[in-house]
Amino acid sequence: MSEAVAALEGQFRDLEQQREAASLGMWIFLMTELLLFGALFTAYAVYRFTYPQEFAAASRDLEAGLGAINTAVLICSSLGMALAVYGAQTGGRKRLLFGLALAIVLGTAFMVIKGVEYYHHFEHAEFPGLRFDYARPHAQATQVFFFLYFAMTGVHAIHLTIGIALVCVVLFKAWRRAYSPDYHTPVELSGLYWHFVDIVWIFLFPLLYLIDIHK
Amino acid sequence: MTTNVVETEQNYLNVSYGVRSWLLTTDHKRIALLYMASITLMFFVGGFMAVLMRLELVTPPGDLVTSATYNKLFTMHGIIMVFFFLIPSIPAVLGNFLLPMMIGAKDLAFPRLNLLSWYVYIVGSVFTFWIVIAGGVDTGWTFYTPFSTSSSNTHVIPMTLGIFTVGFSSILTGLNFIVTTHKMRAPGLTWFRLPLFVWAIYATSIIQVLATPVLAISLVLLAVERAFHVGIFDPKLGGDPLLFQHFFWFYSHPAVYIMILPGMGVVSELIPHLARKKIFGYNFVCFATLGIAFFGFLVWGHHMFVAGESVYAAMTFSILSYLVAVPSAIKVFNWTATLYKGSVSFATPMLYALGFIGLFTIGGLTGLFLAALGIDVHVHDTYFVIAHFHYIMVGGMVMAYFGGIHYWWPKMTGRLYPEGWAKLAALIVFVGFNLTFFPQFILGYMGMPRRYHAYAPEFQVLNVMSSAGASILAVGYLLPLVYLLWSLRYGREAGANPWGVKGLEWQTPSPPPPENFAVTPVVTEEPYNYPSAAPGVPSTLQEAEVV
Numbered sequence: 001m002s003e004a005v006a007a008l009e010g011q012f013r014d015l016e017q018q019r020e021a022a023s024l025g026m027w028i029f030l031m032t033e034l035l036l037f038g039a040l041f042t043a044y045a046v047y048r049f050t051y052p053q054e055f056a057a058a059s060r061d062l063e064a065g066l067g068a069i070n071t072a073v074l075i076c077s078s079l080g081m082a083l084a085v086y087g088a089q090t091g092g093r094k095r096l097l098f099g100l101a102l103a104i105v106l107g108t109a110f111m112v113i114k115g116v117e118y119y120h121h122f123e124h125a126e127f128p129g130l131r132f133d134y135a136r137p138h139a140q141a142t143q144v145f146f147f148l149y150f151a152m153t154g155v156h157a158i159h160l161t162i163g164i165a166l167v168c169v170v171l172f173k174a175w176r177r178a179y180s181p182d183y184h185t186p187v188e189l190s191g192l193y194w195h196f197v198d199i200v201w202i203f204l205f206p207l208l209y210l211i212d213i214h215k
Numbered sequence: 216m217t218t219n220v221v222e223t224e225q226n227y228l229n230v231s232y233g234v235r236s237w238l239l240t241t242d243h244k245r246i247a248l249l250y251m252a253s254i255t256l257m258f259f260v261g262g263f264m265a266v267l268m269r270l271e272l273v274t275p276p277g278d279l280v281t282s283a284t285y286n287k288l289f290t291m292h293g294i295i296m297v298f299f300f301l302i303p304s305i306p307a308v309l310g311n312f313l314l315p316m317m318i319g320a321k322d323l324a325f326p327r328l329n330l331l332s333w334y335v336y337i338v339g340s341v342f343t344f345w346i347v348i349a350g351g352v353d354t355g356w357t358f359y360t361p362f363s364t365s366s367s368n369t370h371v372i373p374m375t376l377g378i379f380t381v382g383f384s385s386i387l388t389g390l391n392f393i394v395t396t397h398k399m400r401a402p403g404l405t406w407f408r409l410p411l412f413v414w415a416i417y418a419t420s421i422i423q424v425l426a427t428p429v430l431a432i433s434l435v436l437l438a439v440e441r442a443f444h445v446g447i448f449d450p451k452l453g454g455d456p457l458l459f460q461h462f463f464w465f466y467s468h469p470a471v472y473i474m475i476l477p478g479m480g481v482v483s484e485l486i487p488h489l490a491r492k493k494i495f496g497y498n499f500v501c502f503a504t505l506g507i508a509f510f511g512f513l514v515w516g517h518h519m520f521v522a523g524e525s526v527y528a529a530m531t532f533s534i535l536s537y538l539v540a541v542p543s544a545i546k547v548f549n550w551t552a553t554l555y556k557g558s559v560s561f562a563t564p565m566l567y568a569l570g571f572i573g574l575f576t577i578g579g580l581t582g583l584f585l586a587a588l589g590i591d592v593h594v595h596d597t598y599f600v601i602a603h604f605h606y607i608m609v610g611g612m613v614m615a616y617f618g619g620i621h622y623w624w625p626k627m628t629g630r631l632y633p634e635g636w637a638k639l640a641a642l643i644v645f646v647g648f649n650l651t652f653f654p655q656f657i658l659g660y661m662g663m664p665r666r667y668h669a670y671a672p673e674f675q676v677l678n679v680m681s682s683a684g685a686s687i688l689a690v691g692y693l694l695p696l697v698y699l700l701w702s703l704r705y706g707r708e709a710g711a712n713p714w715g716v717k718g719l720e721w722q723t724p725s726p727p728p729p730e731n732f733a734v735t736p737v738v739t740e741e742p743y744n745y746p747s748a749a750p751g752v753p754s755t756l757q758e759a760e761v762v
């Protein structure tokens with residue numbers, strides 16, 4: 001495979017070593033990301049423990065319906081990503097291109113729905129820092145809840161945006177036939193990253209939206 | 216370029232010339248030198264602030280600078296020295312240069328990422344310079360809330376962004392080193408044949424990758440709270456200021472080990488090689504290194520004994536802090552046992568290594584005072600703490616850094632440094648350091664608080680001693696700058712292995728060729744495998760067939 005040979009960088013013995021190194025690098029990067037979100041989850045745990053009732057009440061102000069739709073959208077986008085990786089491994093060009101495109105479309109849809117939610121919170125004066133109603137009951141604890149909501153979903157959204165940009169590049173290269181069953185590390189690595197961002201949301205959704213849903 | 220009559224060997228320094236060839240290099244050896252130049256600049260900027268502080272403290276009243284200026288001086292001194300000098304010092308300079316050579320690789324796993332991390336560092340540094348010029352920050356390097364988010368009217372937000380940025384440089388370097396250690400080792404180089412410096416850099420990298428993101432996100436939260444007047448740490452708005460301290464020290468205690476483990480790694484190289492003896496208890500040193508990295512994550516609460524954490528948390532953190540002393544002590548015993556009956560060379564690097572052992576021991580033992588709940592309440596926020604961590608960071612890490620720079624200077628530059636001058640400088644540093652910081656233990660124990668520009672008259676004698684020591688120390692640091700630069704031009708040619716030691720990095724010419732080794736080496740024995748009797752120096756290198 002000429003593309004594969006061209007892709008070998010000078011510091012490596014062979015493509016196998018290069019692929020293993022890149023993959024380990026991505027896993028370690030995800031560890032870093034885990035700790036980055038870990039601090040936010042810790043802050044969430046601390047304040048939910050401090051203000052249990054207020055957090056439950058504030059959680060009811062989130063639009064669980066839109067959140068649920070977004071969860072489904074993101075899971076489907078991960079399916080697209082998995083299809084793309086499978087396509088790259090087996091040389092299924094159509095599957096590769098379709099999977100990547102699906103991930104981009106659904107990722108963008110997620111961002112749009114998230115934007116709608118943000119806008120609603122802005123309208124309802126639930127956006128600390130820009131527009132927040134400090135006259136409401138338990139304003140302080142509610143403010144902390146919404147601060148955490150925007151911090152956690154905001155950092156997540158930044159990651160997803162980076163993910164979409166990344167997958168666009170991969171899609172472009174896949175279109176130009178840069179990948180083959182012998183060499184498709186970038187597809188696999190962006191897949192890993194995509195699934196990581198997806199999993200973070202899987203935790204965010206119940207923690208933020210579903211605190212008080214059973215009542 | 217290659218028209219010389221006498222054909223010179225191609226090495227990483229003469230392979231190409233010009234600013235572009237340096238700024239766009241992906242060679243780990245050149246990037247190491249880029250880092251060395253940048254952190255040297257930061258070291259002297261941070262040092263200059265220390266000089267101003269010591270000048271102020273010569274007399275009891277605050278007469279040289281205002282208290283506001285003094286607050287900014289100790290803040291910027293701390294920020295620059297910690298984030299822009301100590302953290303990148305040994306990993307980014309010596310680690311970058313040596314890691315691939317010690318494991319017989321051509322480069323790090325991700326050379327372009329390596330260059331990127333230097334640029335990220337530069338962006339953070341430019342930010343810092345801008346903030347210094349614009350007026351500085353006065354929160355202390357710890358950025359405690361709510362002062363940093365609602366009271367301070369200095370440039371807190373840009374400074375947190377600068378540290379956020381430089382943190383990513385640290386993360387990327389750590390990631391690169393971990394992958395390199397796992398995947399790029401030469402044939403035959405098993406984990407327990409790795410030089411101890413590699414183990415130290417590996418453990419440090421794990422801390423960098425796992426701890427730094429927590430600081431990064433905490434600083435972002437802090438900046439958002441300050442910029443938009445929303446509450447996450449501010450008690451007025453329902454936040455918890457103690458949470459910030461937890462986050463901050465969750466990074467910054469492990470960061471202490473980012474700042475000492477690489478120093479221990481350097482000393483673990485200098486001692487066996489320059490004593491021509493196998494390291495005593497190789498496995499113990501390995502596991503002590505990993506143990507320090509692991510336990511280092513569990514002790515952050517010892518910074519908050521008087522900040523309002525529960526007494527049970529305080530007791531737990533106190534006991535865990537004592538546990539860290541065990542692997543640290545194991546290392547000190549192993550180094551000492553290695554020296555015993557070795558044929559010890561008292562060259563400059565060894566002087567620094569011996570200085571390290573002594574000063575690190577003092578710093579470590581006084582750390583146990585501070586880990587003890589009762590004593591910490593008494594000496595918290597006094598000069599005792601200042602003296603303690605300067606013994607670790609300056610007496611430990613900076614000594615090790617200087618020792619390492621001298622030891623590997625011939626490899627990096629192909630030139631020998633002037634031994635007489637170097638020994639003199641090492642002596643001056645040792646004397647100056649102790650004169651600067653030992654009186655501070657006494658001052659702290661007597662009750663002089665840290666971070667004030669004025670003090671009670673009875674503290675003056677010890678403060679004058681400390682300031683005098685600082686001026687001696689400054690000479691000790693300036694001397695190497697002069698003679699090392701001098702040696703670049705006038706130093707004697709070093710040859711491949713001027714120390715006559717083992718270790719893969721010495722089995723290739725100095726300065727090394729761009730690809731480090733003409734032929735990928737095959738390793739057949741453990742490191743420091745010196746014959747037990749005499750200073751014989753056989754090679755560890757057997758040449759492999761092809762790449």
Ligand SMILES: [Cu+2]
Pocket residue numbers: 467468471514515517518
């Ligand atoms: Cu600590």
